Amino acid sequence: MSSTGVQVPAPATRRHLSDRQARTVDRLTEAAVAELIATGYSALTVRSVAKRAGVAPATAYTYFASKEHLVAEVFWRRFDGQDAAPIDRRRSPANRATDVLLGFALVVADETELAAACTVALLADDPEVRELRLRIGLEMHRRLTEALGDDASPAAVQTLELATTGALLQVGTGHLAYDAIPGLLADAAALVLGGAAR
Incomplete structure (x- = not known):
């Protein structure tokens, strides 16, 4: 992505x-x-x-x-239809990044069947799905870079994107529960961007 x-x-x-x-x-x-x-x-x-x-x-x-x-x-x-939250620059970069990452990672977390289906469907080798993966990745990247501004390097942004998609793959394979994602992504953001986890 x-x-x-x-x-x-x-x-x-x-x-x-x-x-x-x-x-x-x-x-x-x-x-x-x-x-x-x-x-x-x-x-x-x-x-x-x-x-x-x-x-x-x-x-x-x-x-x-x-x-x-x-x-x-x-x-x-579901992802594109989320209401845009105002960016509060008084909050730490790690907290701003965590908000964006959770907005993506938890978009269907409360819908068990849909969440499981999305994990499989988004990995399909299908031209239309590839277009959607790209669109989703671009929007996540846009939101993350907008939330962080000058507070993160491109490498930090990419690392956070990889951590998020990796966490979702682990959920999809049954190695991680959805309820573990908020803490895990907060810790990842704090590790990558500095500062304390939430």
């Missing part, structure tokens, strides 16, 4: 959407979450999501090439 000097990709739903098309994509992404809760990731298909959304399967496939693409889009929408 390193993002230095990379162009922002085209929208991951493949094209510019009219209002009607955007509503269809909204219905599909909402139905994907409901279908995940009902059936789990392994049983999820674009066809089953289309049925739940009341959309023809062929129409659904014009927007989403795979279930991985669909779930990755849900993650992107």
